[in-house]
Amino acid sequence: MREQPQAGETDDLLSLAGSGDGEAFRALVEPHRRELHVHCYRLLGSVQDAEDLVQETLLAAWRGLGGYERRASVRTWLYRIATNRCLNALRAGARRPHENAVHRPEVPMPEPSHHRAEPIWLEPYPDVLLEGIAEQVPGPAARYEVRESVSLAFLTALQQLPPRQRAVLVLRDVLGFRAVEVADILGTTENAVTSALRRARGALGRASREDVPLPDSPRERRIVADFARAFEAGDVGAVVAMLTGDAWLTMPPLPLEYQGPVAVGHFLATVVWRGGRRHVLIPTRANGQPAFGCYLSDPRTPILHAHGVLVLTLTGERIAALTRFHDNALLPAFGLPRSLHV
Structure with missing residues (x-):
C-alpha cells in the first residue's frame, strides 16, 4: 500500500493532476484504493461490485477534479464519491448476484431451522486484500x-x-x-x-x-487442522463435536439456515456427504477468519472440481458458524484454481 503524500506534496499533485497529469492523479488516489475497496464491500457485500464501484469512484474523481474545492481532505472527498455511488447502486436495485452465484441445490434441502424473509447478498472477502490497511484507520x-x-x-x-x-x-x-x-x-x-x-x-x-483465537495462532491452527481432517474424511460425528451448541450453518444468498449440532449434522450427512461424496479443502482466509476453497472429488476422473468457499467462525475452542459460498467465480480472488488434479 502506497504511503499517503504529505500536505505540500498533495497540493503539488493536485495542481499537476488538474492540468491533466494522469500520473500525478494516480499518485494522489492510489494510497486510498484499498480502503475504498473495503468500504464499498462493506456497503454492498460483494467483492466484484466493490471493484466496479471503486473504478467508478476514481473515474468520477478524475472527471470532477476541477470542482474539488479542497475544503476536505482528498481521502474524505473520495469517500464522499464512493459512498454516494454505492448508495445510488443500492437504491437502484442494481446489485444482484452473478448468475453462477445463485446456487441451485442438486437435492432437496432438509427443513431449515430458520428461513429468512429476504436473501443476504453477501460474498466472502479475501484477507489478502486487507494487507497494508492499518488495523486502526486514520481519524x-x-x-x-x-x-x-x-x-x-x-x-x-x-x-x-x-x-x-x-x-x-x-x-x-x-x-x-x-x-x-x-x-x-x-x-x-x-x-x-x-x-x-x-x-x-x-x-x-x-x-x-470475545475469546476468538488470534489469526494464525497455535489455537486457531489446531482447530482448523482438526476440522479439515474431519471434513475431508466425511466424519459427521467429529465435525459435530467441534460445534458450539448454537452453531449456525448458512449459505448466502440462500435464505435457509440451520442451527445446532443436530440440524447441522443432518445437513452434512444428507446433502454435503450424500452417497459417500468426499471433499478436499485448501486453506485460505476470508473476512479475517479461517476459510477453505472446497473441491469435490469425482470418482470417474483424477480431477477435483471447485465447490465454493467455506468460512469458519471460531469461538473459544469451537466453531460457532459454518458459512458456505457456492460461487466458484470467487475463487480467483483467493488465488485458488477452478479445479485440482490428484
Missing part, C-alpha cells in the same frame, strides 16, 4: 477494528440495515468520521446523521467477538 478512535468490521457476523447484520443507516454506521463507527463530516459526505444534517446512527446501532447490536 478518531473507531469502535470496530478493521478485521472485526469485515467479519461475516458484522457484514450479515449490516446488510439488513437500510442503505443510509448502513452508510452512516460504517462512516461513523468503523471509519471514525465526525458527525459533521458524515453530514457533508451524505449531503444531510448532523441531526439526521445522529438519528440514523442511533437507529442503526439499535438494529445492529453487536455480535460478541
Whole structure:
C-alpha cells in the first residue's frame, strides 16, 4: 500500500493532476484504493461490485477534479464519491448476484431451522486484500477494528440495515468520521446523521467477538487442522463435536439456515456427504477468519472440481458458524484454481 503524500506534496499533485497529469492523479488516489475497496464491500457485500464501484469512484474523481474545492481532505472527498455511488447502486436495485452465484441445490434441502424473509447478498472477502490497511484507520478512535468490521457476523447484520443507516454506521463507527463530516459526505444534517446512527446501532447490536483465537495462532491452527481432517474424511460425528451448541450453518444468498449440532449434522450427512461424496479443502482466509476453497472429488476422473468457499467462525475452542459460498467465480480472488488434479 502506497504511503499517503504529505500536505505540500498533495497540493503539488493536485495542481499537476488538474492540468491533466494522469500520473500525478494516480499518485494522489492510489494510497486510498484499498480502503475504498473495503468500504464499498462493506456497503454492498460483494467483492466484484466493490471493484466496479471503486473504478467508478476514481473515474468520477478524475472527471470532477476541477470542482474539488479542497475544503476536505482528498481521502474524505473520495469517500464522499464512493459512498454516494454505492448508495445510488443500492437504491437502484442494481446489485444482484452473478448468475453462477445463485446456487441451485442438486437435492432437496432438509427443513431449515430458520428461513429468512429476504436473501443476504453477501460474498466472502479475501484477507489478502486487507494487507497494508492499518488495523486502526486514520481519524478518531473507531469502535470496530478493521478485521472485526469485515467479519461475516458484522457484514450479515449490516446488510439488513437500510442503505443510509448502513452508510452512516460504517462512516461513523468503523471509519471514525465526525458527525459533521458524515453530514457533508451524505449531503444531510448532523441531526439526521445522529438519528440514523442511533437507529442503526439499535438494529445492529453487536455480535460478541470475545475469546476468538488470534489469526494464525497455535489455537486457531489446531482447530482448523482438526476440522479439515474431519471434513475431508466425511466424519459427521467429529465435525459435530467441534460445534458450539448454537452453531449456525448458512449459505448466502440462500435464505435457509440451520442451527445446532443436530440440524447441522443432518445437513452434512444428507446433502454435503450424500452417497459417500468426499471433499478436499485448501486453506485460505476470508473476512479475517479461517476459510477453505472446497473441491469435490469425482470418482470417474483424477480431477477435483471447485465447490465454493467455506468460512469458519471460531469461538473459544469451537466453531460457532459454518458459512458456505457456492460461487466458484470467487475463487480467483483467493488465488485458488477452478479445479485440482490428484
